[in-house]
Amino acid sequence: MNKKEINFTKKTSLILEEIASKSQLKEGKEAVRNILREIYRHGTIGTKSLARKIHLPIPTIAAVRKELENAGLIDRVKKGAILTESGLRFVTKELGISFVNDLLCKTCGGTRIEFPHEFDDIIAKLKSFTVQRPSPNTSLDQAFGLPITALRRAYFMLQNDDLEGRKILLLGDDDFTSLAIALLDISTDITVLDIDTRLTDVIRKIADENNYQIKCYNHDLRKPIPEELVGQYDTIFTDPPYTVPGLELFLSRGIQALKKEIGRKVYLAYAHRAPNDLFDFQQVIVNHGLAIQETIPGFNLYEGAEMHGNTTALSVLVTTSNTRTIIENEYKEKIYTGEINPTTRIYSCLNNHLIRIGTTEKIKSIEKLKELGCPICGTKDSFTRVTKEKRE
Amino acid sequence: MNKKEINFTKKTSLILEEIASKSQLKEGKEAVRNILREIYRHGTIGTKSLARKIHLPIPTIAAVRKELENAGLIDRVKKGAILTESGLRFVTKELGISFVNDLLCKTCGGTRIEFPHEFDDIIAKLKSFTVQRPSPNTSLDQAFGLPITALRRAYFMLQNDDLEGRKILLLGDDDFTSLAIALLDISTDITVLDIDTRLTDVIRKIADENNYQIKCYNHDLRKPIPEELVGQYDTIFTDPPYTVPGLELFLSRGIQALKKEIGRKVYLAYAHRAPNDLFDFQQVIVNHGLAIQETIPGFNLYEGAEMHGNTTALSVLVTTSNTRTIIENEYKEKIYTGEINPTTRIYSCLNNHLIRIGTTEKIKSIEKLKELGCPICGTKDSFTRVTKEKRE
Numbered sequence: 001m002n003k004k005e006i007n008f009t010k011k012t013s014l015i016l017e018e019i020a021s022k023s024q025l026k027e028g029k030e031a032v033r034n035i036l037r038e039i040y041r042h043g044t045i046g047t048k049s050l051a052r053k054i055h056l057p058i059p060t061i062a063a064v065r066k067e068l069e070n071a072g073l074i075d076r077v078k079k080g081a082i083l084t085e086s087g088l089r090f091v092t093k094e095l096g097i098s099f100v101n102d103l104l105c106k107t108c109g110g111t112r113i114e115f116p117h118e119f120d121d122i123i124a125k126l127k128s129f130t131v132q133r134p135s136p137n138t139s140l141d142q143a144f145g146l147p148i149t150a151l152r153r154a155y156f157m158l159q160n161d162d163l164e165g166r167k168i169l170l171l172g173d174d175d176f177t178s179l180a181i182a183l184l185d186i187s188t189d190i191t192v193l194d195i196d197t198r199l200t201d202v203i204r205k206i207a208d209e210n211n212y213q214i215k216c217y218n219h220d221l222r223k224p225i226p227e228e229l230v231g232q233y234d235t236i237f238t239d240p241p242y243t244v245p246g247l248e249l250f251l252s253r254g255i256q257a258l259k260k261e262i263g264r265k266v267y268l269a270y271a272h273r274a275p276n277d278l279f280d281f282q283q284v285i286v287n288h289g290l291a292i293q294e295t296i297p298g299f300n301l302y303e304g305a306e307m308h309g310n311t312t313a314l315s316v317l318v319t320t321s322n323t324r325t326i327i328e329n330e331y332k333e334k335i336y337t338g339e340i341n342p343t344t345r346i347y348s349c350l351n352n353h354l355i356r357i358g359t360t361e362k363i364k365s366i367e368k369l370k371e372l373g374c375p376i377c378g379t380k381d382s383f384t385r386v387t388k389e390k391r392e
Numbered sequence: 393m394n395k396k397e398i399n400f401t402k403k404t405s406l407i408l409e410e411i412a413s414k415s416q417l418k419e420g421k422e423a424v425r426n427i428l429r430e431i432y433r434h435g436t437i438g439t440k441s442l443a444r445k446i447h448l449p450i451p452t453i454a455a456v457r458k459e460l461e462n463a464g465l466i467d468r469v470k471k472g473a474i475l476t477e478s479g480l481r482f483v484t485k486e487l488g489i490s491f492v493n494d495l496l497c498k499t500c501g502g503t504r505i506e507f508p509h510e511f512d513d514i515i516a517k518l519k520s521f522t523v524q525r526p527s528p529n530t531s532l533d534q535a536f537g538l539p540i541t542a543l544r545r546a547y548f549m550l551q552n553d554d555l556e557g558r559k560i561l562l563l564g565d566d567d568f569t570s571l572a573i574a575l576l577d578i579s580t581d582i583t584v585l586d587i588d589t590r591l592t593d594v595i596r597k598i599a600d601e602n603n604y605q606i607k608c609y610n611h612d613l614r615k616p617i618p619e620e621l622v623g624q625y626d627t628i629f630t631d632p633p634y635t636v637p638g639l640e641l642f643l644s645r646g647i648q649a650l651k652k653e654i655g656r657k658v659y660l661a662y663a664h665r666a667p668n669d670l671f672d673f674q675q676v677i678v679n680h681g682l683a684i685q686e687t688i689p690g691f692n693l694y695e696g697a698e699m700h701g702n703t704t705a706l707s708v709l710v711t712t713s714n715t716r717t718i719i720e721n722e723y724k725e726k727i728y729t730g731e732i733n734p735t736t737r738i739y740s741c742l743n744n745h746l747i748r749i750g751t752t753e754k755i756k757s758i759e760k761l762k763e764l765g766c767p768i769c770g771t772k773d774s775f776t777r778v779t780k781e782k783r784e
Binding site: 027028029030033034037094095096097098099101102103104105106107108110111112113114115116155156158159161164165166184186187188262263274275276278279282283286289290291292293294295296297315318319320321322 | 419420421422425426429486487488489490491493494495496497498499500502503504505506507508547548550551553556557558576578579654655666667668670671674675678681682683684685686687688689707710711712713714
């Protein structure tokens with residue numbers, strides 16, 4: 001291969017910036033540095049692991065990896081990416097990186113929460129529930145959380161005293177967090193609102209079979225919450241659509257449901273994002289008069305949600321005397337990622353057939369493509385991302 | 393003692409509210425519930441441990457404890473507080489509390505960061521430095537962080553890639569975080585600004601003796617930062633005065649010192665506070681155009697800083713394209729807690745002598761009183777808080 005040797009006389013940050021811009025990386029040069037650092041730390045590392053560690057989508061990582069290869073900083077080997085000789089020099093001499101230990105706590109995975117001893121039975125039971133979930137409907141921004149994540153959320157809320165003797169409402173529950181809470185067998189009053197009848201049906205069925213007190217409503221949150229739920233709850237849990245209007249809508253509905261007092265809690269899962277997007281997002285929180293008590297990156301892990309590097313953050317928000325709803329009535333605008341940002345991605349199969357994937361296409365996700373196989377030749381592996389089309 | 397039995401026909405939340413209001417507890421009924429829950433969990437627990445667990449000042453805990461005693465919910469025993477029979481009934485039946493495990497990760501203490509193996513030598517060396525600190529000047533809001541906290545901050549920044557090959561500035565450094573960073577022996581350019589010459593002198597001396605590259609400036613941040621530091625830094629660490637103007641000033645100065653680009657970091661330690669105060673505080677952050685990437689309650693532990701229950705939170709803020717300074721020129725207003733909120737507390741010694749303590753009094757803190765003893769009879773223990781006077 002005819003790779004050009006990187007020009008180290010160029011300012012280090014310029015080299016990183018150039019790669020970020022060539023790979024259209026919104027997160028900028030810091031994310032490029034971050035990828036190089038993880039490769040250095042691991043010797044070799046696959047794209048999926050990189051995505052999870054760095055909290056970036058797999059296709060984004062793949063794009064940067066390609067540019068790093070073109071720049072002669074990394075090579076591709078069977079297990080993933082590896083630094084070239086000049087890549088190693090760049091990382092250690094120019095970026096000053098030498099420390100290889102991962103200091104994130106291995107006991108809690110950086111989530112702050114440790115599982116108690118009785119954990120094994122509960123997780124086994126929860127897994128027997130989650131296998132009953134229908135396949136995720138990505139047009140509703142569904143991405144199923146791992147059972148361990150649902151359980152950790154439940155223990156986390158318990159630790160923060162937001163479960164015992166509390167009334168808790170889940171705004172959307174494709175992760176079965178309600179069932180994880182019910183499994184803890186503590187005095188909690190649980191309500192689930194979800195737009196997807198497939199989900200409310202399964203949760204209701206499991207609750208009935210196990211005698212859990214979970215009230216299920218099939219409800220589209222674009223409509224105000226049912227009258228009887230207004231001002232009733234102590235604790236809200238939500239993992240809303242990862243868009244600004246989605247956040248705004250779910251927070252407003254959550255605030256409607258909370259008791260009108262200071263100190264009520266909203267547990268909010270959301271995708272890791274570039275600084276400017278994170279700022280927009282936090283302005284929505286502050287505009288609702290909610291204070292951020294805690295934010296833990298990488299708290300939530302998902303099955304195959306490659307869009308967000310399989311992991312999202314969890315924030316604990318608390319009501320203040322400034323807390324207010326912004327959206328009061330029926331909401332008629334778009335809220336889901338696929339509506340707001342309908343991108344089509346083009347993949348190529350082993351035999352070079354091109355396939356369109358996207359929320360507005362016949363095949364909605366790469367997971368679905370892998371399940372169905374290439375529509376032309378039927379092959380099920382080695383799909384490569386070719387490019388991304390943006391629809392206006 | 394003539395205690396009145398609590399009237400359980402009253403609404404549970406009213407009982408809690410009544411106790412909160414009688415003990416002038418800003419944090420409201422949730423904090424009262426929290427105290428009862430910790431007593432229930434521990435059987436008996438002392439005031440100091442309660443303060444640390446609940447993130448409230450010791451005098452506040454003591455005031456609530458007194459009201460809980462008056463209400464017949466708790467008794468005082470040698471080891472601390474214990475629930476009475478009716479207190480136990482109230483906690484389990486009315487509040488619905490039964491779970492006793494503490495789920496905060498024991499490995500990392502909920503800080504998310506694990507220490508690597510080489511830790512022992514480093515902490516020993518850091519302790520040999522911190523014993524050289526002069527006694528804290530509380531009129532400058534000094535409260536010395538534990539060596540383990542300084543070290544954990546250093547590892548935390550390292551884990552987040554904010555140390556290696558980075559230029560780091562500490563705005564105030566009574567915790568010797570600069571020396572903890574230097575001890576990691578990685579390629580970092582460290583600068584300290586502190587108003588207290590006693591501290592800059594000791595840090596400079598230790599740095600010279602150990603050949604650490606730490607630049608020390610004796611500087612009052614009410615003045616703009618030295619010209620040569622403007623726009624130079626990748627990472628700021630600060631544990632500013634716990635007042636809104638203090639935060640505003642330190643953030644503005646920090647932003648002045650940071651490189652003008654998206655993705656630069658500010659590590660900010662701050663006291664746990666009631667929801668409304670937390671909200672005011674976060675508005676200052678948002679007004680500076682900074683996004684909150686992470687917030688870990690209880691990250692920082694202090695020596696005898698009873699004012700804040702010995703522990704504060706740590707947030708990681710990131711610059712965006714909205715980031716801006718608010719204070720540009722010399723600042724002439726008050727910033728320290730003692731200036732803004734000059735309270736005098738009255739303590740009584742074993743022999744019932746009354747002593748005034750406060751930032752505007754001869755004896756500034758309870759720690760100092762215990763050190764000096766009662767000015768009348770000289771006794772050094774069993775001081776009880778009598779009341780608090782607010783100066784206008």
